Amino acid sequence: MDKPAEMFDRDFEWAELTRFAALPGPRATLGVVSGRRRQGKTFLLDAVARASGGFMFTATETTETDALRQFGEALARHRDQPTPFRFTHWDEAVTELMRIADRGGPTIAVIDEFPFLAKASPALPSIIQRALDPAAQHTNTPVRLLLCGSALSFMGGLLAGNAPLRGRAGLELVVPTLDFRLAAEFWEITDPRTALLTHAIVGGTPAYRREFTQGDTPAGPHDFDAWVTRAVLNPARPLFREARYLLAEEPELHDTALYHSVLAAIAAGNAARGGIADYLGRKSTDLAHPLSVLQDVGMITHEADAFRRNRSAYRIAEPLIAFYHAVMRPAWGDLERPGRAPAVWRRAQSTFRSKVVGPHFEQVCREWARWHASPATHGGQVTRIASGTVNDPAAKTSHEVDVAVHGETDSGRETLLAIGEAKWNDVMGKGHLERLQHIRALLTARGTATDVTRLQCYSGTGFTDELRHLAENDPAIQLIDPVRLYRGD
Known part of the structure; x- marks a missing residue:
């Protein structure tokens, strides 16, 4: 099945769903798809169902009786039945659903917004579990049943602990938000600073560009403020509430x-x-x-x-x-x-910079260090990234480290590969480097860092010529600006 041309990215998700849809074997199989709202789960599942000729039912928040009526009508349309199915309970509905792959080969069956159905019919997960039991498989056809929902706590609990469907799923797919690089590509923003400012507001949720702003994107740095007022702070636009x-x-x-x-x-x-x-x-x-x-x-x-x-x-x-x-x-x-x-x-400009963009820039820097920077940048393979606080007993104070890169050296020993400071609106200079050197000395005295722990300066504005000169002559000093965040490693 070819991925639709209008679908952005989602290559991994598409590959997993199409693999699941085509799983060989006569037994019915369960998959669970979850993710935060507005990430395109319904669009993704609908595309898979259409491409494979499968069945898709999107639940609404209603009573059990009404849900069964809607489900019976949708299933009858899929089966080309002249009259709707009249189910009195979900046992009948699930039994009929498990028979839809009787025309040869595996068939996808998607139930979207599954938490709505389970809220009205708490026994439904147990009914599906019973239908998937080996004792019931002799009446089933090779249905590839996908349950989808945005209520993360509920969907996570479907397969956890002593839940009825625990151990029954052959697919557990979480559809994530787009990361900051993919989001910039999706919004078609080429200027890195504008891309990061936009990401600090709308993140990587695809629907915020398509449905919520109707494709209205910042044309560049000169248009960003105007875009915020017309697309985000405008009470007539969906993004406002x-x-x-x-x-x-x-x-x-x-x-x-x-x-x-x-x-x-x-x-x-x-x-x-x-x-x-x-x-x-x-x-x-x-x-x-x-x-x-x-x-x-x-x-x-x-x-x-x-x-x-x-x-x-x-x-x-x-x-x-x-x-x-x-x-x-x-x-x-x-x-x-x-x-x-x-x-x-x-x-709100000052608040936006300090309370929104500043913390968000730090988070983006941590994401870059974890997923986009090469091992050569850090001097080893990364295992975890976090921020942290380092006590300074002599000065009776503490220091914040925005990016702490833990990883493994060539010998396989875990060590602190790098520490970094992130400043969105400051031109970073030698003083920032000296602060990191002092923190490294404190950590080295504790046995946490070493003399080769790298020092990383992340700036949204730039660096002084003096700091650039120091970095050119010392590979342990790394300078990362928005251009490198979005296009480098």
Whole structure:
């Protein structure tokens, strides 16, 4: 099956789905597809179903009786039946579904938005499990059943622990967001700084270019501010309320006011649980559940400190949510009135740079160091990337390391390959390098780093001639600008 020409990237996902669709053998087989909303899962599965002549049913949030009626009508259309199937319960519906590959060869059957069906019919996963049991396979045809959903906590639980479908799936595919390089290519933005600024707002979600902005992209650095006001801060555009809807659409988030407050605290720069609790005026123990739920649904990440095992940091995973809480939410009343967006955006420039672009640039630098930089850049094979805090007892202070690169040397021993500092809006000079040299000395004294641990300066603005001269004469000093982030290694 050839991938549709209009489908951007998704080569790996397409290959896995088409492989699953063509699996030989007479037995029915299960696959699970998940991923955050707006990533193109439905488009991907619909393309596979069409290319293979398979069946696809997209569920809606409704009652069990109505869902069975809709499913019966869709299945009858696929089977060229003159009248709809009338199912009284899901046992009958699943049994009939398992018979659709009776015309020769494996046949794809997709149930999209599966969590909606399972919410109305909690026994449905168990019914599917029973239909896949060896005892029931003699009545099945080679159906390749794909269950798809965006409720990450629910979809993750389908195959976990003691869940009925545990051990039944032959495919477990997560459709990710586009990384920063692919996102720039998808948005057709060639200027690296403009690409990163845009990514700091909309991330790598494909729908935000197609459905939500109708192809409206920043034409370049001169057009970025105008694009923000016309496409993101415009109350007549879908992207304006999207951050609010993302939380409302998650079935696990019942008290949305609390979850919005937690996200606002993180967007304000509070990465530790204690700081989040202080921001909200709550006890730290009160936040264990909301933080866990936000992590389960993919709204935030929880990352361990590179140097201190007892420290960790919470970060917002969806850039649009971070942008909403830092820039839009504080000025929501003004933004809802047409024509106020340009004034709000002018006032928000400092906040945008410090609370949105700065942290996002650091994250992009970590992603580049992990997935795009060559081993020669770091002096070894990378095993993990994180940020961290280094204590400085003599100065009675601590130092933040934005990029800490752990990896293996040629001898196979784990070591700290590099440490880096990221500054979006600063021209980096010798002072930044000396700070990294001091941190390396502290880590070397602790036995964590060595004299060959590399020093990396990441800047969105550029470097002084003095620092460039030092880097030219010392391969241990690495300078990374937006051009290298997007096009180099």
